[in-house]
Amino acid sequence: MGYEELFPGMDMKWHANANKRFASPFVDVAHDRIDVDPIILSHAAVACGFTIRDFYEKPELGIHCVGYISQLYDLLPVTHWFYSLPWVRELGLTLQYKDTLPPISTGPIISEPGQVDNIHVPDVDELMKGYTLPEFIRIYEYVQKNLPMTLVPISYGFDLVGAAAELCGVENFIMWTFTEPEAAHKLVKKYTDTSVNGAIGLANRFGMAMLIVGSVLANNDIFSDEAVKEYSANYMKYYVDKAFRGGAGPQLFYHLCGNHQTDYKVFKDTLFWSPFNVIHIGYYGRDPFPSKLLKEEFGNRSTIMGSVDTKLMINPNPKIAYEQAKAQILAGRDSPKGYILGTSCETPPYTIPGNLLALVKAARDYGTYGTW
Amino acid sequence: MEIKIPNEVMELIGKRGIKEADVKDVIETAESSNKKIVMGNRNIAKKLIGQATVYVDYELEKGLVRKHATVKSAYSHRLMLGDIVNATDKSDWVCAHCNEPAMYGHVAMTYMQVTRNGPAVVCPKCRDSWVEEYLATKTLAAVEGLFEKKRA
Numbered sequence: 001m002g003y004e005e006l007f008p009g010m011d012m013k014w015h016a017n018a019n020k021r022f023a024s025p026f027v028d029v030a031h032d033r034i035d036v037d038p039i040i041l042s043h044a045a046v047a048c049g050f051t052i053r054d055f056y057e058k059p060e061l062g063i064h065c066v067g068y069i070s071q072l073y074d075l076l077p078v079t080h081w082f083y084s085l086p087w088v089r090e091l092g093l094t095l096q097y098k099d100t101l102p103p104i105s106t107g108p109i110i111s112e113p114g115q116v117d118n119i120h121v122p123d124v125d126e127l128m129k130g131y132t133l134p135e136f137i138r139i140y141e142y143v144q145k146n147l148p149m150t151l152v153p154i155s156y157g158f159d160l161v162g163a164a165a166e167l168c169g170v171e172n173f174i175m176w177t178f179t180e181p182e183a184a185h186k187l188v189k190k191y192t193d194t195s196v197n198g199a200i201g202l203a204n205r206f207g208m209a210m211l212i213v214g215s216v217l218a219n220n221d222i223f224s225d226e227a228v229k230e231y232s233a234n235y236m237k238y239y240v241d242k243a244f245r246g247g248a249g250p251q252l253f254y255h256l257c258g259n260h261q262t263d264y265k266v267f268k269d270t271l272f273w274s275p276f277n278v279i280h281i282g283y284y285g286r287d288p289f290p291s292k293l294l295k296e297e298f299g300n301r302s303t304i305m306g307s308v309d310t311k312l313m314i315n316p317n318p319k320i321a322y323e324q325a326k327a328q329i330l331a332g333r334d335s336p337k338g339y340i341l342g343t344s345c346e347t348p349p350y351t352i353p354g355n356l357l358a359l360v361k362a363a364r365d366y367g368t369y370g371t372w
Numbered sequence: 373m374e375i376k377i378p379n380e381v382m383e384l385i386g387k388r389g390i391k392e393a394d395v396k397d398v399i400e401t402a403e404s405s406n407k408k409i410v411m412g413n414r415n416i417a418k419k420l421i422g423q424a425t426v427y428v429d430y431e432l433e434k435g436l437v438r439k440h441a442t443v444k445s446a447y448s449h450r451l452m453l454g455d456i457v458n459a460t461d462k463s464d465w466v467c468a469h470c471n472e473p474a475m476y477g478h479v480a481m482t483y484m485q486v487t488r489n490g491p492a493v494v495c496p497k498c499r500d501s502w503v504e505e506y507l508a509t510k511t512l513a514a515v516e517g518l519f520e521k522k523r524a
């Protein structure tokens with residue numbers, strides 16, 4: 001039995017409407033309201049009665065849960081599935097599945113800067129025989145067959161600095177940025193080149209590949225603005241430029257997770273912007289990144305995605321979630337290239353449904369196009 | 373001006389719906405106005421023809437009497453290029469008109485009344501901009517398709 005037999009078919013009336021809503025910020029056609037994208041991952045599995053481990057260990061089940069549960073909350077009509085460590089197994093790490101977490105690395109790590117030179121960057125053909133690319137191809141083939149109306153093949157470059165740092169251990173990496181900057185750069189470049197080849201492999205198979213790439217470990221809690229530019233923003237640009245040259249894109253999602261209180265300024269004139277672009281920032285210090293500032297800095301460059309603090313999603317108080325969602329929508333909804341309401345990062349696995357409803361209710365109450 | 377279009381290039385541009393006359397028009401306009409980007413003896417010129425901006429990538433050699441142009445490729449896009457958004461990195465191209473280095477950056481791109489930003493080679497001095505072949509034939513072609521689908 002395939003996982004598709006566990007779910008009723010898609011409500012196509014819902015899908016048609018959600019699809020128009022989804023298109024609206026990108027092509028200036030106002031539909032009913034601002035979209036809400038709480039970046040649902042394993043919460044979708046939990047909400048369907050499965051476990052967090054099931055979500056990661058059984059990607060086809062995981063992505064079907066995302067497609068199915070999006071109808072309940074009236075979210076985006078597209079499916080996605082990912083975890084934070086794509087392309088690292090191809091570079092020598094082993095991943096271990098956990099009951100309550102996405103897969104984590106169990107090493108082996110390299111501990112000497114000189115070992116970076118020994119890391120081989122797999123080409124597209126080699127990646128086809130690896131783990132990540134066959135997994136992405138498998139889930140999108142599953143979606144193509146069972147949920148074709150939700151298909152957007154996504155290549156997940158994700159956190160270029162954070163994933164590269166896993167190869168030598170995060171603490172070593174941070175130290176290397178001070179003591180062995182050449183090795184630190186080489187490591188990020190090798191991870192990035194692997195990730196580029198993965199995006200090209202997915203584009204070869206599906207004729208396109210949306211790119212998601214972020215700056216997560218590289219944030220102001222750990223790095224200076226200059227280091228965020230040098231180790232993160234510059235490689236994000238390199239990643240997108242090179243992946244586009246290989247036929248990936250044109251959709252592009254920049255996810256700046258964590259605290260970007262001052263380093264947000266390095267991205268505007270460093271990143272590579274596509275006509276189908278979203279930029280999302282999680283935090284400003286300990287607070288969710290203000291949509292007003294997001295709009296001022298990036299509103300003319302891209303569609304922007306504002307944040308409700310993910311911590312509020314597991315706080316049993318839908319009113320507080322509603323008020324924060326309302327404030328962010330009011331501040332960002334008239335952004336010139338469109339606004340989407342999100343959460344600071346992936347909504348937690350045990351997100352309280354009442355809080356997700358609060359975000360959607362705020363979008364219905366304050367995000368109706370043309371009424372402001 | 374003698375313009376040579378090798379057979380394989382003829383076949384490629386035919387598939388792209390570009391006519392031989394358009395190619396000659398683009399080159400002759402560029403050579404008379406000197407509006408193009410140049411890298412060594414390689415040139416990229418563009419011209420708005422109908423709804424499309426047609427580009428020709430060609431090599432130029434000085435002959436005894438007149439110049440010879442050999443066409444390497446031609447391509448087009450329907451998005452209209454607008455103002456320069458930024459210019460961030462130096463490119464190896466030179467704006468022939470200004471005799472200044474051209475930069476990598478972004479320009480406003482408009483299609484079906486929607487304006488967004490996209491990457492381009494730009495000249496900060498005369499504010500002209502050019503799209504390279506890989507972007508026009510892959511990224512921007514996909515963008516045009518998405519706009520058509522999503523605006524429908």
Ligand SMILES: [Zn+2]
Pocket residue numbers: 467468469470471472495496497498499500
């Ligand atoms: Zn110029």
